[in-house]
Amino acid sequence: MFCRIPEECVLNWTSLKSLTLTDLFLRDEHVEQIITNCPQLESLKLCEFCGFHRLHITSPNCRRLQLIDHAHPTGDWGFIGGDCSFEIVAPYIQHLKISGHFDRVEVRLGDLSSLIHADLTFSVDVVFDQTVEVLLASVCCAKELMVPCWFIEMIYVLVLEKKDVSLPLLECKRLTINSWISKNAILGIGGLLRSTPYLENLNILHTEGNFLAWDEDFDLSEDEDFDFSGDEDFDLWGDEPLSAHEKIFEGSLQNLKNAEVTSSCCSCLHSADTTELLTEFLMSLLEHAKNLEKLIIAPEHKGCNVSSTNISEVIKNLLAFPGASNIAVVSLGSISVVDFPGE
Numbered sequence: 001m002f003c004r005i006p007e008e009c010v011l012n013w014t015s016l017k018s019l020t021l022t023d024l025f026l027r028d029e030h031v032e033q034i035i036t037n038c039p040q041l042e043s044l045k046l047c048e049f050c051g052f053h054r055l056h057i058t059s060p061n062c063r064r065l066q067l068i069d070h071a072h073p074t075g076d077w078g079f080i081g082g083d084c085s086f087e088i089v090a091p092y093i094q095h096l097k098i099s100g101h102f103d104r105v106e107v108r109l110g111d112l113s114s115l116i117h118a119d120l121t122f123s124v125d126v127v128f129d130q131t132v133e134v135l136l137a138s139v140c141c142a143k144e145l146m147v148p149c150w151f152i153e154m155i156y157v158l159v160l161e162k163k164d165v166s167l168p169l170l171e172c173k174r175l176t177i178n179s180w181i182s183k184n185a186i187l188g189i190g191g192l193l194r195s196t197p198y199l200e201n202l203n204i205l206h207t208e209g210n211f212l213a214w215d216e217d218f219d220l221s222e223d224e225d226f227d228f229s230g231d232e233d234f235d236l237w238g239d240e241p242l243s244a245h246e247k248i249f250e251g252s253l254q255n256l257k258n259a260e261v262t263s264s265c266c267s268c269l270h271s272a273d274t275t276e277l278l279t280e281f282l283m284s285l286l287e288h289a290k291n292l293e294k295l296i297i298a299p300e301h302k303g304c305n306v307s308s309t310n311i312s313e314v315i316k317n318l319l320a321f322p323g324a325s326n327i328a329v330v331s332l333g334s335i336s337v338v339d340f341p342g343e
Contacts, residue, residue: 009033010033010037011033011034011037011038012037013037013038013041014037014038014039014040015040016038016040016041017040017041017042017043018041018042018043018045019034019038019041019043019044019045020045020046020047021045021046021047021049022046022047022048022049023047023048023049023071024046024048024049024051025049025050025051026046026049026050026051026052027051027052028052028053028054030051030052031052031054031055032056035055035056035057035058035059035062039059039061040061041059041061041062042061042062042063042064043062043063043064043065043066044057044062044064044065044066045065045066045067045068046066046067046068047068047069047100048068048069048070048071049067049069049070049071050070050071050084052086053084053085053086053087054086054087054089055086055087055088055089055090056087056088056089056090057088057089057090057092057093058089058090058091058092059092060092061092062090062092062093063092063093063094063095063114064093064094064095065088065090065093065095065096065097066096066097066098066099067088067097067098067099067122068097068098068099068100069099069100069101069102070100070101070102070103070105071101084104084105084106085105085106085107085108086105086106086107086108087108087109087110088107088108088109088110088112089110089111089112090110090111090112091111091112091113091114092114093112093114093115094114094115094116094117095115095116095117096112096115096117096118096119096139096142097119098119098120098121098122099119099121099122100122100123101122101123102122102123102124103123103124103125103126104125104126105124106128106131107122107131107135108134109134109135109138109139110138112138112139112141112142113141114141115139115141115142116142116143116144117142117143117144117145118139118142118144118145118146119146120135120139120145120146120147120148120151121146121147121148121178122148123148123150124150127150127154131154132151132154132155132158132167133158133167133168136151136167136168136170136195137168139170140168140169140170140171141171142170142171142172143171143172143173143174144172144173144174144175144176145170145172145174145175145176146175146176146177146178147175147176147177147178147192148178149178149179149180149185151177151188151192152177152179152185152188152189152192153185153188154188155167155187155188155189155191155192156184156185156187156188156191158191159187159188159190159191160187166195167191167192167194167195168195169195169197170195170196170198171198172196172198172199173198173199173200173201174199174200174201174202174203175192175193175196175199175201175202175203176203176204176205177189177192177202177203177204177205178205179204179205179206180206181204181206181261181263181274181277181278181281182277183277186248186281187248189204190248190249190252193249193252193253194249194250194251194252196252197252197254197255198255199252199253199255199256200255200256200257200258201256201257201258201259201260202256202258202259202260203259203260203261203262204259204260204261204262205262206261206262206263206278248284249284249285249287249288250288252288253285253288253289253290253292254289254290254291255291256285256289256291256292257291257292257293257294258292258293258294258295258296259285259289259292259294259295259296260295260296260297260298261278261282261295261296261297261298262298262299263278263297263298263299263311263314274310275310275313275314278314279313279314279317279318282295282297282314282318283317283318283321286318286321286330293329294329294331295318295329295330295331296331297311297314297315297330297331299311315330315331318330
């Protein structure tokens with residue numbers, strides 16, 4: 001922690017296999033020294049870091065990279081501020097995790113052709129042009145993918161702009177989405193699912209902590225950059241149920257076998273509406289996932305009577321719904337932990 005690499009220092013950690021550095025400022029030459037002079041390095045973890053612009057890991061031994069919180073460290077570094085960016089090129093990395101706060105930072109991903117697991121659940125305060133499309137294209141080979149709610153928000157915006165949005169084709173078989181289930185979010189989720197034709201396992205962390213502010217508080221129709229005049233589809237829902245909008249999941253979910261939703265249908269702001277919308281969303285999922293074997297709904301707040309009652313109501317409605325898959329099992333489950341492999 002609180003690391004500083006002197007300018008005259010020459011690193012020579014020839015046997016080091018795992019390195020974690022916290023609260024530090026690294027220049028590009030420091031990063032290059034670490035990568036070059038640690039030939040046996042298998043795992044690199046940087047926490048609360050800033051300074052460098054390039055992270056090129058070309059060693060075939062290094063298979064795991066974690067970047068947590070881009071922050072200006074304490075100390076006598078002088079003024080460090082403003083927008084910045086850095087690029088990651090790591091053709092042998094198999095497990096990538098970028099999480100925490102990356103405010104005013106543009107993250108660029110290059111060659112990640114060996115990627116198996118990609119966790120991109122970092123938060124941002126500024127979204128740069130085409131950020132989501134570019135990031136998804138860079139991790140398209142990952143078999144397991146985790147995305148945050150702002151990905152869904154940006155895909156939703158793309159759906160409104162282009163209607164027939166085409167995201168990069170993803171190879172992932174397991175997808176975890178952090179997003180509150182709202183009508184707007186469902187459009188974003190639908191756009192993402194249409195780009196995952198091999199998807200077998202879907203996890204949705206449907207919690208109030210991930211509630212998308214733009215769902216109720218932000219109206220894109222008031223944004224000057226969007227013109228919805230004469231657009232019949234801008235009133236996307238009206239009073240129609242979600243199941244009436246078949247195009248949301250059209251052409252997707254053909255290989256989906258397992259789905260799990262961690263829900264906080266409790267007594268807070270959105271109880272009745274959320275329960276109804278979650279039911280409609282899952283009915284639509286059941287209708288299109290023709291090979292679904294299992295759907296599990298798990299309460300986020302263990303022991304919350306209201307949450308359990310609402311989720312039981314959701315399950316009751318789903319059991320009465322004739323879905324596309326006649327072998328699907330719908331059940332109440334315990335909370336599962338989705339995390340970075342090996343942690």
